Amino acid sequence: MSHAASSPSPSSATVPQHILVTGGAGFIGANFAHWVARNHPETHITVLDALTYAGKRENLDGIFPDQLTFVHGDICDAALVESLLDRTPSPASAASPASAQPPIDAIVHFAAESHNDNSILDASPFLKTNVTGTYVLLEAARRHDLRFHHISTDEVYGDLALDDPHKFTERSPYNPSSPYSASKAASDHLVRAWHRTYGLRATISNCSNNYGPYQHVEKFIPRQITNILAGIRPKLYGQGLAVRDWINVEDHCSAIWTILVRGRIGETYLVGANGEHSNIDVLRMILEHMGRSPDDFDHVNDRPGGDVRYAIDATKIETELGWHPRFTDFSAGLDRTIDWYRTHQDWWMPDKMATEEKYRRQGH
Numbered sequence: 001m002s003h004a005a006s007s008p009s010p011s012s013a014t015v016p017q018h019i020l021v022t023g024g025a026g027f028i029g030a031n032f033a034h035w036v037a038r039n040h041p042e043t044h045i046t047v048l049d050a051l052t053y054a055g056k057r058e059n060l061d062g063i064f065p066d067q068l069t070f071v072h073g074d075i076c077d078a079a080l081v082e083s084l085l086d087r088t089p090s091p092a093s094a095a096s097p098a099s100a101q102p103p104i105d106a107i108v109h110f111a112a113e114s115h116n117d118n119s120i121l122d123a124s125p126f127l128k129t130n131v132t133g134t135y136v137l138l139e140a141a142r143r144h145d146l147r148f149h150h151i152s153t154d155e156v157y158g159d160l161a162l163d164d165p166h167k168f169t170e171r172s173p174y175n176p177s178s179p180y181s182a183s184k185a186a187s188d189h190l191v192r193a194w195h196r197t198y199g200l201r202a203t204i205s206n207c208s209n210n211y212g213p214y215q216h217v218e219k220f221i222p223r224q225i226t227n228i229l230a231g232i233r234p235k236l237y238g239q240g241l242a243v244r245d246w247i248n249v250e251d252h253c254s255a256i257w258t259i260l261v262r263g264r265i266g267e268t269y270l271v272g273a274n275g276e277h278s279n280i281d282v283l284r285m286i287l288e289h290m291g292r293s294p295d296d297f298d299h300v301n302d303r304p305g306g307d308v309r310y311a312i313d314a315t316k317i318e319t320e321l322g323w324h325p326r327f328t329d330f331s332a333g334l335d336r337t338i339d340w341y342r343t344h345q346d347w348w349m350p351d352k353m354a355t356e357e358k359y360r361r362q363g364h
Helices: 027-039 078-085 116-121 124-144 179-198 220-229 249-262 279-289 315-321 330-343 345-362
Strands: 018-022 044-049 068-072 106-109 147-153 202-207 209-211 235-237 243-248 268-271 276-278 298-300
Touching: 018 027, 027 044, 027 249, 044 078, 078 124, 106 124, 106 249, 116 124, 116 179, 116 345, 124 147, 124 179, 147 179, 147 249, 179 202, 202 249, 209 249, 209 330, 220 279, 220 330, 220 345, 235 279, 243 249, 243 279, 243 330, 249 268, 249 315, 268 315, 276 279, 279 330, 330 345
Parallel strands: 018 044, 018 106, 044 068, 106 147, 147 202, 202 268, 209 243, 235 298
Antiparallel strands: 243 276
């Protein structure tokens, strides 16, 4: 996306008074809601989340109730979305705490189906949420002239060879490999089209792999940690040579806020922390951190069409907006993440056995 002539300069900052965070009870969305609550108590947060298997209302526990409004609902429900953005409260709601808040002036769009394995088995939920849901939100933002930030993934660019010295940049061509990444690529293009055609005040960020608290046990790092905690031998796709570029979720949250308040309208920013590690190295680090032999795992069949390597060049956001990752010690970040899952077994244990059974049926 190229910025319009009227775009604000990166040195200016417009802090929203009230943000709608879609998917805010999921992994990154919940971490973002907590980050905003800690760092910007002047901003009210309305979370809209369908509470699918990957979202939990309790992920938002600890945010002061007067700063948070939670709405259980689907982003594809256009009438519900419109009701949240309507700036004219009905008489029946005039006395409610929500009506005392300023109107929503920005949408931060996390809501997405995001697990590659699930998209390979059934792509339909990914098309519905990631494509149709994004369309519904874009239309609502256009009607109400709202600031719109869209969270995407580096997977829209496909993958890189292990020996390729290059990284993804904002100019990299789209080449998605899975139904999931194709649906995210489609949603990115919708955002660009709404900016160019309708002048929507939109930005996009494409981020590398996140890790940290509240991540569902189906994902790579929490799956390995919780397998060990549950007495299950960890599983590794193929030979584990695929490389992912890891970023602490706290750093991603600060990057999103930076783009939201200071980013150029119409621009895309890549977010990463120079955290490239092969899957086998990450698994061995987890095993060693948890007092196990680094070879105490099983190899399983790789997923179809698995990407080889992701790598993000975050030069643009660093030079243009002055953002830099703070949590760049991956080993220390793994220790903190392991500690979180160790002390929050009541959070992940209810999902663990069903998730592992699903993987077993898939041969993983």
